[in-house]
Amino acid sequence: MSWRLWVPLFAFALFVGLAAYQLTQPKDDFVESRMVGEALPYFDLPPAMEGVEGVSNATFADGKPRLLNIWASWCLPCIAEAPHLESLQEQGAEIVGVAIRDRPEDIARFLARHGNPYSRIGRDDLSEVQLAIGSSGVPETFVIDGQGVIRYQHIGDIRADDVPVLLAELEKVR
Amino acid sequence: MIAELGLAALWLAAALAALQMIAGFMAVRDDGKGELAGLIRPAAIIQGVLVTLSFAMLVWLFAITDLSVKLVASNSHSMKPLIFKLSGSFGNHEGSMLLWVMVMGLAGALIALVERRLPERTMNATLAAQGVVALGFYAFLLLSSNPFERMPNPPAEGMGLNPLLQDIGLVFHPPTLYLGYVGLSVAFSFAVGALLTRQVTPDFARAMRPWVLGAWVLLTIGITAGSYWAYYELGWGGWWFWDPVENASLMPWLAATALLHSASVLASRDALRTWTIMLGVVAFSMSMVGTFLVRSGILTSVHAFAVDPERGTFILVLLGIFIGGALLLFAMRANTINEGQRFALASREGALVFNNVMLSAILAIVLLGTLYPLLTEAFDVRVSVGPPYFNPVGAIFTIPMLAVMAVGPLLRWRQDRVDRIGKEIALFAALVLAALILFSLLAEIALLPLLGLALGLGLAVASLLPLRGRKLSRTPLATWGMVVAHFGIAVALIGMASESAFTEERLAAVAEGGSASVGPWTVVLQGVEPVAGPNWTAIEGRLAASYNGGEARVLTPQARNFWAPPQQTTESALVTRWNGQLYAVVGDRAADGRWQLRLWWKPFVTLIWYGGLLVALGGVLALIGRLLSDLRHRRLAARIAERRADREAVA
Numbered sequence: 001m002s003w004r005l006w007v008p009l010f011a012f013a014l015f016v017g018l019a020a021y022q023l024t025q026p027k028d029d030f031v032e033s034r035m036v037g038e039a040l041p042y043f044d045l046p047p048a049m050e051g052v053e054g055v056s057n058a059t060f061a062d063g064k065p066r067l068l069n070i071w072a073s074w075c076l077p078c079i080a081e082a083p084h085l086e087s088l089q090e091q092g093a094e095i096v097g098v099a100i101r102d103r104p105e106d107i108a109r110f111l112a113r114h115g116n117p118y119s120r121i122g123r124d125d126l127s128e129v130q131l132a133i134g135s136s137g138v139p140e141t142f143v144i145d146g147q148g149v150i151r152y153q154h155i156g157d158i159r160a161d162d163v164p165v166l167l168a169e170l171e172k173v174r
Numbered sequence: 175m176i177a178e179l180g181l182a183a184l185w186l187a188a189a190l191a192a193l194q195m196i197a198g199f200m201a202v203r204d205d206g207k208g209e210l211a212g213l214i215r216p217a218a219i220i221q222g223v224l225v226t227l228s229f230a231m232l233v234w235l236f237a238i239t240d241l242s243v244k245l246v247a248s249n250s251h252s253m254k255p256l257i258f259k260l261s262g263s264f265g266n267h268e269g270s271m272l273l274w275v276m277v278m279g280l281a282g283a284l285i286a287l288v289e290r291r292l293p294e295r296t297m298n299a300t301l302a303a304q305g306v307v308a309l310g311f312y313a314f315l316l317l318s319s320n321p322f323e324r325m326p327n328p329p330a331e332g333m334g335l336n337p338l339l340q341d342i343g344l345v346f347h348p349p350t351l352y353l354g355y356v357g358l359s360v361a362f363s364f365a366v367g368a369l370l371t372r373q374v375t376p377d378f379a380r381a382m383r384p385w386v387l388g389a390w391v392l393l394t395i396g397i398t399a400g401s402y403w404a405y406y407e408l409g410w411g412g413w414w415f416w417d418p419v420e421n422a423s424l425m426p427w428l429a430a431t432a433l434l435h436s437a438s439v440l441a442s443r444d445a446l447r448t449w450t451i452m453l454g455v456v457a458f459s460m461s462m463v464g465t466f467l468v469r470s471g472i473l474t475s476v477h478a479f480a481v482d483p484e485r486g487t488f489i490l491v492l493l494g495i496f497i498g499g500a501l502l503l504f505a506m507r508a509n510t511i512n513e514g515q516r517f518a519l520a521s522r523e524g525a526l527v528f529n530n531v532m533l534s535a536i537l538a539i540v541l542l543g544t545l546y547p548l549l550t551e552a553f554d555v556r557v558s559v560g561p562p563y564f565n566p567v568g569a570i571f572t573i574p575m576l577a578v579m580a581v582g583p584l585l586r587w588r589q590d591r592v593d594r595i596g597k598e599i600a601l602f603a604a605l606v607l608a609a610l611i612l613f614s615l616l617a618e619i620a621l622l623p624l625l626g627l628a629l630g631l632g633l634a635v636a637s638l639l640p641l642r643g644r645k646l647s648r649t650p651l652a653t654w655g656m657v658v659a660h661f662g663i664a665v666a667l668i669g670m671a672s673e674s675a676f677t678e679e680r681l682a683a684v685a686e687g688g689s690a691s692v693g694p695w696t697v698v699l700q701g702v703e704p705v706a707g708p709n710w711t712a713i714e715g716r717l718a719a720s721y722n723g724g725e726a727r728v729l730t731p732q733a734r735n736f737w738a739p740p741q742q743t744t745e746s747a748l749v750t751r752w753n754g755q756l757y758a759v760v761g762d763r764a765a766d767g768r769w770q771l772r773l774w775w776k777p778f779v780t781l782i783w784y785g786g787l788l789v790a791l792g793g794v795l796a797l798i799g800r801l802l803s804d805l806r807h808r809r810l811a812a813r814i815a816e817r818r819a820d821r822e823a824v825a
Contacts, residue, residue, distance in 0.1 A: 002509045008452065009501035012459070015545070016494050022472045022548055023486050101762075125764075 033134025033142075033153050040148045041132045045122025048097070049104035055096055055122030063146035065173045067093050067166065069118070070130055070140045072100045073110035077157035078139045082114035084158040089117040091163075093170055097121040100130055100138050141166065145173035177243050177322040180231030183224045184272075184322075187279060188312035190221040191305050194282075198302025202295060202370060214301050215286040221308070222283025229276040232321055236263040242328040245269065245321050251332040253709055267469065267485070268321035270348055275311045277349075277356040281385075282308060285360065291381050293373055300367030306499075307359055310492040318488050347403060351396035351423055355461040357389025358426060361433065365454030366500055369507050374447040374514075379440035382454065384800055386437055389457075390430045391793035397423050398786030409744030409759045411774045413673070413782060416564045421544045422464030425537055429457035432533040435526045443587055445515040445523055448508045449530070455504060459497040460537070466493055472548060518589040525582025532575035539567050569622055576629045576667070577602075579660060580636035598639055606632035619675040626671030634664035651799025659792025666785025672754075672778035683768040693775030694722045695756050697729075702760070702769055710736045712745070715760035715769065719749055731760045755779050 044056040071078045097118035143152035152169040194217040197210035241247045249266045264273040364382040405413040433453040470486025517523040543559045584595045609628035637660035682690035689698040700716040712734040718726040729747035749756040754777035761770030
């Protein structure tokens with residue numbers, strides 16, 4: 001009979017052990033896209049404002065690798081990553097932007113203030129493209145090879161250390 | 175100065191908790207003969223006063239928006255309405271922990287002041303256990319989450335309170351749940367005290383019962399209010415999501431419900447001694463586990479903000495000491511405690527034991543579902559457990575429990591024959607069957623909502639049967655409490671089943687002047703206008719809704735943009751009728767100028783919360799009934815003692 005009295009303590013010890021183990025594990029809140037390694041799905045976005053070209057999946061099929069940057073004028077980390085996008089562009093990367101749930105006048109103001117590293121900007125009002133390529137937040141940056149296949153995903157804002165990493169990823173698929 | 179005063183009071187209160195603990199355990203060891211035994215009760219009382227003073231200082235800091243205090247600067251804003259400034263004092267980690275220890279201090283002071291039924295040795299052990307628990311929380315507050323920390327360079331303006339929390343419901347929701355958790359901590363202290371001195375008696379159950387009842391009432395209100403808040407504030411139209419945070423409040427409620435019933439058996443029949451002790455420990459451990467899961471962030475979902483692993487570790491250590499210690503004590507002591515009176519299977523006790531086992535099974539299912547993602551993540555598999563698991567698996571145990579709940583209160587204590595209440599059972603079964611057949615013929619309903627509707631209707635009638643043949647004015651309040659609470663469960667169940675069986679949803683893009691219909695409602699979008707509040711701007715839709723072509727009622731759902739901190743929320747608009755609610759949300763504007771409208775027609779959905787309130791009301795009635803009869807017993811005992819003293823004096 002008396003061994004049964006130890007069962008609750010044993011179960012509780014299991015819980016504490018599990019919880020303690022999980023607390024020591026680094027927490028990874030990033031959701032990685034399952035689309036890495038897959039071709040871009042079909043999409044065709046209108047231009048985000050006057051004077052720029054829109055974006056479609058055909059944009060990526062001309063043999064040249066590009067960066068696809070998911071951003072928005074209302075997103076604070078996007079301001080932080082703006083200078084690093086500029087330096088990526090200066091070092092030869094072509095960056096295609098997709099503006100998420102945004103307004104043309106806000107986009108124009110953002111680009112006037114923080115610079116415009118984009119070759120094209122598409123406007124994704126319903127996050128359709130964002131969800132289709134497996135991005136769960138803003139900003140995110142994808143490396144797309146010349147055949148339109150997603151090769152690499154960077155989650156969060158681009159920091160100074162990430163610039164060479166992204167350039168190397170671009171070089172890999174060239 | 176105010177912050178320093180609050181901090182000093184908190185340190186002093188912690189020191190008194192340590193004194194209460196040490197003096198309590200010494201008194202248990204040397205049987206109350208030591209010199210320190212006289213200090214236990216005063217220590218508990220003064221501690222309650224000091225910690226209340228400390229909390230008052232924090233509220234004051236928030237009221238005057240003293241931005242040199244870090245907590246105020248990061249959670250408040252001078253432009254916020256006063257009521258939300260005040261609620262901001264406990265709408266954050268540090269403040270809510272201070273609220274917790276304050277309530278705990280007050281509870282300890284109250285026991286020390288009024289509880290005289292138990293043997294003094296058990297009382298000392300109980301207060302010592304209360305001291306251990308309180309000291310743990312003081313340590314947590316003072317060492318890792320000091321609410322009074324100053325900032326060297328105060329900012330010009332505060333960061334504001336999360337706008338989702340700037341809602342009157344949320345002013346009351348967290349304190350209610352906390353009060354409930356603390357009530358369970360008192361029950362825990364009683365259980366540990368009784369276990370230490372091996373005096374698990376009906377008196378112990380009677381002393382513990384008001385705390386369990388009070389905690390249970392508050393948990394019921396807290397869960398009901400939280401569910402309604404999620405329903406109208408989150409704008410998703412659902413009322414329960416099996417989210418870890420919701421489960422964290424449901425699990426203590428399930429354990430407290432079981433504890434409540436087994437404590438009743440112990441109080442009136444002197445049976446189920448070890449089981450009641452076990453549930454006392456489990457109920458409090460569930461509130462601690464819940465707090466840990468929510469606060470440590472190990473279960474938070476994708477895109478959560480950073481959480482502090484240090485705090486999680488601290489709560490886990492406290493949890494290990496409190497619960498691990500109590501369970502160890504239980505394992506070593508429980509077999510020296512007599513199980514108490516025996517009873518037949520067909521008896522009130524038998525039905526209550528069945529209810530207890532079912533509640534424990536449901537608790538185990540919810541716990542397992544909540545912890546499962548944690549378990550699989552250890553093997554690098556990410557899963558989320560939701561309604562497809564909780565609903566059917568929970569139903570396996572809920573359905574038999576509801577059936578027994580309908581007839582159990584009609585059985586007699588100790589020993590009874592089922593055929594004595596044959597008529598009542600037949601009535602219940604006939605009602606359930608008739609409802610099953612009727613609803614399945616009338617509409618196409620999934621199995622679970624169908625069973626819910628039928629059982630709910632049967633239970634609603636059966637729960638009133640214990641009043642039959644009684645003089646209503648002379649029926650004890652506690653019996654009324656049981657009847658009302660059981661009836662409330664039936665009402666809530668009907669609401670839940672009806673919501674999931676009959677809800678109609680409509681998502682439409684509507685131009686100004688256009689209309690959309692859902693169920694019996696026709697909704698015309700009259701216009702969309704910008705509006706502004708004290709710390710937000712919004713677009714507001716003007717909707718005219720008419721029921722079956724009747725007179726139109728105007729609804730104004732909003733999409734709000736708060737600017738401190740920047741965040742968007744949806745304010746749903748509701749039209750409540752006796753037979754349900756129309757729920758409307760206005761969304762974004764599409765490129766062609768039409769607005770997204772989301773409309774739900776939810777027949778009888780309000781019964782869910784009315785039912786919850788009835789359950790709580792039942793608890794309140796029972797609590798008042800118990801307290802009044804305690805008071806009467808106390809007066810009677812005092813008078814008898816007086817007479818005896820007189821007689822002795824005469825002799």
